[in-house]
Amino acid sequence: MFKATINAKDFKKIIDATSNLVDEICFEVDENGIKANAMDPSHVALVSVNIPKDTFEEYISDVHDIGVDLEALKKIMGRAKSNEKLTLELDEEKNKLNLILKNDAVRKFSVSLYDVSSTNLKVPDIEYPNEVMIKAGAFVEALKDAELVNDHVSLKISEDGKFIIFSKGDINQSETIYDNNSESILDLKITESSKSTFNLAYLKDITKATSSDDILHIYLGSDMPVKIEYNIGNAKILFLLAPRIET
Amino acid sequence: MFKATINAKDFKKIIDATSNLVDEICFEVDENGIKANAMDPSHVALVSVNIPKDTFEEYISDVHDIGVDLEALKKIMGRAKSNEKLTLELDEEKNKLNLILKNDAVRKFSVSLYDVSSTNLKVPDIEYPNEVMIKAGAFVEALKDAELVNDHVSLKISEDGKFIIFSKGDINQSETIYDNNSESILDLKITESSKSTFNLAYLKDITKATSSDDILHIYLGSDMPVKIEYNIGNAKILFLLAPRIET
Amino acid sequence: MFKATINAKDFKKIIDATSNLVDEICFEVDENGIKANAMDPSHVALVSVNIPKDTFEEYISDVHDIGVDLEALKKIMGRAKSNEKLTLELDEEKNKLNLILKNDAVRKFSVSLYDVSSTNLKVPDIEYPNEVMIKAGAFVEALKDAELVNDHVSLKISEDGKFIIFSKGDINQSETIYDNNSESILDLKITESSKSTFNLAYLKDITKATSSDDILHIYLGSDMPVKIEYNIGNAKILFLLAPRIET
Numbered sequence: 001m002f003k004a005t006i007n008a009k010d011f012k013k014i015i016d017a018t019s020n021l022v023d024e025i026c027f028e029v030d031e032n033g034i035k036a037n038a039m040d041p042s043h044v045a046l047v048s049v050n051i052p053k054d055t056f057e058e059y060i061s062d063v064h065d066i067g068v069d070l071e072a073l074k075k076i077m078g079r080a081k082s083n084e085k086l087t088l089e090l091d092e093e094k095n096k097l098n099l100i101l102k103n104d105a106v107r108k109f110s111v112s113l114y115d116v117s118s119t120n121l122k123v124p125d126i127e128y129p130n131e132v133m134i135k136a137g138a139f140v141e142a143l144k145d146a147e148l149v150n151d152h153v154s155l156k157i158s159e160d161g162k163f164i165i166f167s168k169g170d171i172n173q174s175e176t177i178y179d180n181n182s183e184s185i186l187d188l189k190i191t192e193s194s195k196s197t198f199n200l201a202y203l204k205d206i207t208k209a210t211s212s213d214d215i216l217h218i219y220l221g222s223d224m225p226v227k228i229e230y231n232i233g234n235a236k237i238l239f240l241l242a243p244r245i246e247t
Numbered sequence: 248m249f250k251a252t253i254n255a256k257d258f259k260k261i262i263d264a265t266s267n268l269v270d271e272i273c274f275e276v277d278e279n280g281i282k283a284n285a286m287d288p289s290h291v292a293l294v295s296v297n298i299p300k301d302t303f304e305e306y307i308s309d310v311h312d313i314g315v316d317l318e319a320l321k322k323i324m325g326r327a328k329s330n331e332k333l334t335l336e337l338d339e340e341k342n343k344l345n346l347i348l349k350n351d352a353v354r355k356f357s358v359s360l361y362d363v364s365s366t367n368l369k370v371p372d373i374e375y376p377n378e379v380m381i382k383a384g385a386f387v388e389a390l391k392d393a394e395l396v397n398d399h400v401s402l403k404i405s406e407d408g409k410f411i412i413f414s415k416g417d418i419n420q421s422e423t424i425y426d427n428n429s430e431s432i433l434d435l436k437i438t439e440s441s442k443s444t445f446n447l448a449y450l451k452d453i454t455k456a457t458s459s460d461d462i463l464h465i466y467l468g469s470d471m472p473v474k475i476e477y478n479i480g481n482a483k484i485l486f487l488l489a490p491r492i493e494t
Numbered sequence: 495m496f497k498a499t500i501n502a503k504d505f506k507k508i509i510d511a512t513s514n515l516v517d518e519i520c521f522e523v524d525e526n527g528i529k530a531n532a533m534d535p536s537h538v539a540l541v542s543v544n545i546p547k548d549t550f551e552e553y554i555s556d557v558h559d560i561g562v563d564l565e566a567l568k569k570i571m572g573r574a575k576s577n578e579k580l581t582l583e584l585d586e587e588k589n590k591l592n593l594i595l596k597n598d599a600v601r602k603f604s605v606s607l608y609d610v611s612s613t614n615l616k617v618p619d620i621e622y623p624n625e626v627m628i629k630a631g632a633f634v635e636a637l638k639d640a641e642l643v644n645d646h647v648s649l650k651i652s653e654d655g656k657f658i659i660f661s662k663g664d665i666n667q668s669e670t671i672y673d674n675n676s677e678s679i680l681d682l683k684i685t686e687s688s689k690s691t692f693n694l695a696y697l698k699d700i701t702k703a704t705s706s707d708d709i710l711h712i713y714l715g716s717d718m719p720v721k722i723e724y725n726i727g728n729a730k731i732l733f734l735l736a737p738r739i740e741t
Contacts (some may be wrong), residue, residue, distance in 0.1 A: 043616040072419055075395050079388075104385065104429045107392055112418040138598065141573075145601055148569050182598045208733055318635050319666055326635075351632065351676045355638055359665040 002090035005058040008080035010233040017209035027066040027115040028245040037121040055234040067116030096217035126218035131189040137212025138184030142176035156195045194222040196243040249337035252305040255327035257480040264456035266317035268490040273363040274313040284368040302481040314363030375466035378436040384459025389423035440468040443490040457483030496584035499552040502574035511703035513564035520610040521560040531615040540734040549728040561610030579634040622713035625683040631706025634680030636670035650689045688716040690737040
């Protein structure tokens with residue numbers, strides 16, 4: 001038994017955020033809520049989703065592994081209107097997940113389940129020297145600056161405690177500098193200077209589903225994976241992206 | 248002699264609605280107004296347009312067959328602004344149709360006439376067991392739901408008198424259900440349950456030029472063509488689409 | 495030494511207007527401001543830019559030739575927000591031009607300089623029988639009308655002093671007529687009827703960066719190049735386009 005009702009807008013955003021990196025996912029559901037961890041096909045990025053029970057208006061669940069094609073789910077959620085309620089319902093007999101949207105019409109979608117077994121993937125518990133709290137919109141804009149000159153980008157903490165998004169191409173370079181006076185910065189918890197370089201396409205995928213006012217927690221160290229976390233309603237989404245090895 | 252003035256917005260919509268299905272058309276004009284019937288190249292859909300004289304601000308006409316390339320007309324009407332008046336004028340000597348738009352500038356377009364003879368095509372007079380009056384926007388949204396899973400769609404009247412837009416793919420399915428309580432439904436005149444299946448691309452073409460508040464009259468029966476009618480100002484446009492033979 | 499601060503919006507528009515025709519350009523800077531003349535690769539069109547010193551908030555300059563890739567500059571300026579200040583700064587040691595945008599973040603871009611030597615290109619001093627002052631939006635709309643029927647367009651002054659944008663295709667034709675009563679016409683200084691025909695794609699490139707309320711000065715004669723001038727803030731931009739030889 002699994003039946004859960006949530007506002008369609010939040011679930012749409014969770015699916016959007018996840019589907020940019022991963023094609024299929026196994027939702028591990030139980031009485032406490034929905035969890036899912038997955039790695040992208042190249043094993044460079046990890047995404048972890050946690051939707052606690054209290055995010056839902058109605059929530060009844062036994063323990064199940066629900067493997068779904070995220071592309072199909074994304075298309076269906078793309079059809080939801082922002083004020084709609086979504087009911088998710090497991091049809092164990094037919095091995096399908098039903099998605100029911102109620103508004104002026106009743107709309108029922110159903111998708112076949114995949115045999116995606118739970119991965120037992122754990123999010124590694126890393127300690128970071130630096131944490132940046134920044135509005136998603138400001139970070140996304142800085143990535144667009146970097147994109148003009150190259151396909152990778154360095155996230156740096158300078159000696160004097162500034163957060164620098166830096167990119168260097170063969171002939172051009174770009175640099176976006178945020179400090180404590182920037183309105184888009186909510187907090188800079190800095191203990192040391194650091195620099196790591198990342199594939200820009202992954203960072204764009206990771207931030208694609210954000211709204212510009214979402215608050216990103218970006219955890220940084222030298223040549224360490226970057227950890228990026230934000231909330232979607234009561235749900236939490238976390239990304240871990242391996243650094244690019246510079247030669 | 249043929250000279251007629253109409254507001255550009257209405258004529259643009261008539262041309263848009265027609266040109267989605269048909270490449271060229273023969274406007275049969277006379278003292279009562281403009282009529283045209285045409286079938287799409289695959290002979291699956293029929294469109295019938297009736298623009299009575301009183302739709303026009305000014306209307307003077309003898310009997311003529313005016314064959315035009317709808318793609319050219321559509322492009323020209325795409326250049327009209329919604330508050331403009333359009334004058335249509337037959338130049339019999341040069342065998343051209345002139346389209347004159349007056350606003351800040353005077354804009355004159357002229358298109359060569361095609362030798363598209365009047366087809367004597369008649370709209371068959373079919374009696375239908377069921378009629379659905381629904382806002383065009385709601386019907387178009389339901390077609391988009393169906394499009395997620397397959398390229399054809401079933402229009403059903405259920406035993407309990409609901410209007411169901413249903414689509415089934417290899418692994419997914421979608422279903423949009425309207426009943427008398429739906430705000431988008433203006434009327435359901437039901438005498439029996441029915442089901443017919445149609446090519447989705449045709450239904451999309453038929454409804455592409457509609458505004459979401461246009462009222463569609465959809466006539467349905469089992470394995471019968473669907474008839475869809477709506478008004479554009481005082482003009483009436485009607486589509487007949489053959490059902491898909493299910494195997 | 496070259497350092498100049500200007501509002502980003504104006505500089506963006508100057509770069510947009512220029513880059514539609516030319517790939518690289520040599521800015522000739524001195525104590526009076528920035529000048530640049532360039533021809534498009536096919537030598538059909540000439541663009542001339544003049545940004546006097548008083549256009550800038552801050553301006554300090556020796557004499558330099560600054561050769562830049564306009565495509566790179568266009569991309570960077572595309573990242574500027576309309577309320578931002580832009581500082582241009584020549585780094586003679588590294589042979590780079592720095593572009594610094596200050597807002598919530600500090601953003602530094604730098605582009606390598608090209609060895610584009612000053613061309614000594616002069617704008618020929620031609621006397622024209624006719625001058626049309628027209629809102630850019632109205633002229634651009636007329637070009638779109640013409641585009642429906644052919645890839646070249648005639649700019650005509652009629653015997654009775656109207657400004658006509660005319661295009662003729664194999665089967666269709668279009669004509670947009672402005673006179674002294676048209677609101678989009680600010681002035682018509684006519685001394686004789688005239689007609690010249692131009693490549694439509696060039697005219698579209700020349701007017702692409704305009705806002706609809708910009709005032710174009712269009713200078714016309716029979717089988718003469720057309721000269722089109724407009725202002726961007728205090729800066730002046732001028733285009734000269736050779737006529738199409740009609741056979």
